[in-house]
Each structure stands twice: as structure tokens, then as C-alpha cells.
Amino acid sequence: MADYRQMWADLGMNLERHDLLCDALPDAYTETYLSQKNRAANMDYYDFVVAEIHGVRPAELLAHKQQGGKVFGTFCVYVPDEVIFAAGAIATGLCGGSQFWVPAGETVLPANTCPLIKASVGARLDRTCPFFRLADMFIGETTCDGKKKAWEILAEDVPIHVIDLPQTKQTYAVEHFSAEIRRLCRLVAEFTGNEITPESLGESIKLLNCKRRALQRLYAARKARPVPISGKDALLITQIAFYDDPARFSQMTDKLCTELEDRITRQEGVFPATAPRIMITGTPMAIPNWKIHDILETSGAAVVVEELCTGTRYFEHLTDETATTLEGQIKALAERYLKTNCACFTPNQGRIEDIFRLAREYRVDGIVDLNLQFCGLYATEGYLVRKALSGSQIPVLHIETDYSTQDTEQIRTRVQAFLEMISSR
Numbered sequence: 011m012a013d014y015r016q017m018w019a020d021l022g023m024n025l026e027r028h029d030l031l032c033d034a035l036p037d038a039y040t041e042t043y044l045s046q047k048n049r050a051a052n053m054d055y056y057d058f059v060v061a062e063i064h065g066v067r068p069a070e071l072l073a074h075k076q077q078g079g080k081v082f083g084t085f086c087v088y089v090p091d092e093v094i095f096a097a098g099a100i101a102t103g104l105c106g107g108s109q110f111w112v113p114a115g116e117t118v119l120p121a122n123t124c125p126l127i128k129a130s131v132g133a134r135l136d137r138t139c140p141f142f143r144l145a146d147m148f149i150g151e152t153t154c155d156g157k158k159k160a161w162e163i164l165a166e167d168v169p170i171h172v173i174d175l176p177q178t179k180q181t182y183a184v185e186h187f188s189a190e191i192r193r194l195c196r197l198v199a200e201f202t203g204n205e206i207t208p209e210s211l212g213e214s215i216k217l218l219n220c221k222r223r224a225l226q227r228l229y230a231a232r233k234a235r236p237v238p239i240s241g242k243d244a245l246l247i248t249q250i251a252f253y254d255d256p257a258r259f260s261q262m263t264d265k266l267c268t269e270l271e272d273r274i275t276r277q278e279g280v281f282p283a284t285a286p287r288i289m290i291t292g293t294p295m296a297i298p299n300w301k302i303h304d305i306l307e308t309s310g311a312a313v314v315v316e317e318l319c320t321g322t323r324y325f326e327h328l329t330d331e332t333a334t335t336l337e338g339q340i341k342a343l344a345e346r347y348l349k350t351n352c353a354c355f356t357p358n359q360g361r362i363e364d365i366f367r368l369a370r371e372y373r374v375d376g377i378v379d380l381n382l383q384f385c386g387l388y389a390t391e392g393y394l395v396r397k398a399l400s401g402s403q404i405p406v407l408h409i410e411t412d413y414s415t416q417d418t419e420q421i422r423t424r425v426q427a428f429l430e431m432i433s434s435r
């Protein structure tokens with residue numbers, strides 16, 4: 011990575027601790043990613059993004075701020091980034107996926123909080139992530155109890171706006187969420203000093219739809235047998251989508267997809283065509299959480315789809331682009347976002363239908379039902395998911411884990427037994 015120490019110091023980061031974090035990443039990335047065989051050549055863009063993870067993009071955000079622009083940090087796929095971009099600001103995902111930040115999170119949160127929340131709060135308090143320093147305002151949401159309370163703690167340190175997400179799919183939820191998007195429009199316009207117009211919102215709706223279409227194309231390539239890209243690489247691309255420049259990301263991902271489609275024509279895969287095809291469903295995997303994909307794929311499986319927020323929930327639905335008034339666009343956004351099926355909704359039958367549909371579309375041989383430790387929402391909904399799947403022919407493995415590596419070998423043993431069982435069917 012080029013020398014960004016002055017930028018990090020100016021952002022008030024703890025450079026000594028940050029060095030420790032930077033020291034660990036190259037080895038972990040080489041071992042997990044660069045050691046993969048037969049990767050697509052166009053993965054070099056994403057390798058570059060990771061190599062420069064605390065440099066290039068933060069420097070772009072800083073340049074935007076120096077020209078008077080604002081940066082908003084977000085934590086959930088229900089936050090309508092369109093509103094932020096429509097005001098000439100930049101949205102960047104902030105969810106923490108590293109064990110490195112968990113201890114700092116635990117200084118203010120109960121230890122039995124999910125690692126995603128602990129790492130997200132810890133990344134801010136630890137002062138070792140430039141994205142958490144650069145964001146002028148954080149946007150939270152009322153999805154789970156742990157997050158709701160975490161916003162109050164973060165608010166002691168950084169301005170935060172909380173979106174009240176309805177947790178029902180009843181028709182009145184669209185009205186409620188539309189009101190919340192309207193409230194966000196007012197706040198963002200006031201904070202940036204830039205009016206949101208039907209033209210600017212229309213443009214940002216197209217911009218983010220374009221990013222979602224690129225991800226849809228990427229995932230469509232994963233339906234092929236043999237699969238032309240590893241699950242690990244696809245996960246990385248989705249993680250990067252949360253904070254890269256959306257137009258550049260779409261362009262680079264389309265370029266990669268062209269290569270993948272050529273591979274499909276040549277029947278060229280990263281794994282043998284006989285590798286068991288696995289879907290992962292459950293809690294999101296924020297960068298750099300690659301643990302379960304790595305265990306599965308170094309044990310002989312091919313992860314072909316993720317029913318996760320770092321997966322299909324992020325991009326499957328597009329926003330209707332035809333509305334020409336702010337009211338029409340806000341309603342279109344509310345309708346689009348409420349199609350996402352997070353376990354914080356009740357009932358959440360749509361997620362189970364998604365799992366069955368994705369299993370068919372991606373021709374999966376087995377499902378890993380993944381839960382981040384202490385996520386009560388997904389752990390509880392897991393009962394309903396497994397019960398629904400028990401009536402199907404698809405084997406399911408339930409895994410509960412955190413960000414540490416302590417249980418890696420134990421999980422590997424269970425994964426190997428699961429894959430053997432699938433192969434012997």
C-alpha cells in the first residue's frame with residue numbers, strides 16, 4: 011500500500027494500533043484469496059481494492075469532503091443510499107467484519123452481543139478504520155435490539171440518524187417507510203445544503219440499479235456448472251460493493267462478468283463440476299469475514315449463492331425508474347426496500363420462499379444455515395428455516411460462529427462430514 015500515514019494521522023487514527031491491523035491483512039488475504047487456483051484475471055481489480063483498502067477509497071472520500079461534500083456511513087441494506095447520492099453526498103457501508111475490533115466494542119457493549127455490532131462499534135472507538143473516521147454522519151436503523159442500543163452509544167461520539175424500519179410487510183408499512191424516506195430526504199438535504207430534486211433522485215436510482223444489475227449478472231454466472239468463480243471471490247465483490255464508487259464498481263464488475271461468461275462458454279470452472287454446490291443463508295458477512303466460505307471451499311465444496319445481506323438480499327430487487335415526481339420516487343424506493351426479507355420482519359415467510367427458489371435456480375446440493383453468535387433474530391428464525399427445509403431433499407448444516415478462528419477446525423470437521431454425506435447420496 012502507498013504511504014497514507016499523514017492522511018490517517020489527520021483523521022485522528024491510532025497509528026500504532028492501525029499498524030497491527032495492517033500487518034495482519036496481507037497474510038490473511040494471500041492465504042485465503044491469492045492462493046486460489048484458476049481465478050479470473052479480472053479479479054485483479056478487487057485484489058487491488060483490498061490491497062489499498064485503507065488508502066485509495068478513503069483518499070477519494072477525503073477529496074470529496076475537501077470540496078465541501080459529505081460522507082454518510084451506513085450499516086444495513088434497508089438504508090436507501092439513493093437519497094444520499096441524490097444530495098451529492100457519498101454513502102459508504104460501515105459494518106465491521108473483523109475480530110480485531112471486537113475487544114474495543116466489548117468495552118461498552120455486553121460480551122453477549124453479536125460480533126457484527128461489537129466490531130462496528132469497536133471500529134469507531136478503536137480509531138483504526140479510516141471509513142469510520144471519514145463519515146460525517148452515521149445512518150442507523152431499527153432492525154434488531156442490539157443495533158438500536160448501539161446507535162445510542164455511538165451517538166455519544168458521532169452524529170447519527172436512525173431510520174425507523176417497519177417490521178411487517180402489511181400494506182401500511184409502505185406508507186410508514188415512505189414517511190421515513192421523506193424524513194431522510196429532509197435531513198440529508200439540510201446536512202449537505204443540497205436540494206434533492208426528482209432529477210437528482212432519478213439519477214441516483216439509476217446509478218444504484220446499475221450496480222445491482224452488475225451483481226445480478228455476476229450471480230447469474232454462478233448458476234453454471236462448473237462454476238466459473240469461487241464463492242469466496244463472489245463474496246468479496248459483494249462486500250466491496252458496499253463502499254466502492256458505484257459507477258466504477260458496476261463497470262469493473264461488468265468487465266469481470268464478460269470474462270466469466272466466456273469461461274462458461276468454454277466450460278471452464280474454478281472447481282470440478284462434481285464439487286457439491288452449497289448455498290449459505292443467514293446473517294451477513296461484513297468484510298473481512300471470509301471464514302465459512304474459506305472452510306467450505308478448502309474442503310471441496312463450491313459456494314454458489316448466498317441468501318444473505320452480503321448476497322442476494324442486497325441486489326435482487328431493483329427500484330422502479332419510471333416515477334418522475336419525488337413522491338412517486340419515494341414510494342418506489344419504499345416498495346423496493348420492503349421486498350428484502352430480513353429476520354427482523356414478522357412474519358418473514360418470504361425468506362423461506364427465497365431459500366427454496368434460490369436452491370432451485372442455483373441447483374444447490376446442500377445449505378449452510380449460518381448464524382453469528384448472539385444474533386437472536388436469525389437463530390430463532392433458523393428453527394422455521396430448518397423445519398421448512400426438513401420436508402425437502404436438501405440437506406442443511408447449521409453453524410453458529412463468531413469472528414475468531416478458535417472454532418475453525420471444529421467447523422471444518424463438521425463441514426467435511428456434511429460434504430461427505432452429500433457426496434454419498
Ligand code: BJ8
Pocket residue numbers: 085086087088124125126127153154155156157293294319352353354382384385386387388
Ligand atoms: S437487513 S440482516 S444488514 S439488520 S447479525 S446486527 S440482525 S444481531 S446485520 Fe442485518 Fe439489516 Fe437485517 Fe441485513 Fe442484529 Fe443479527 Fe447482529 Fe445483524
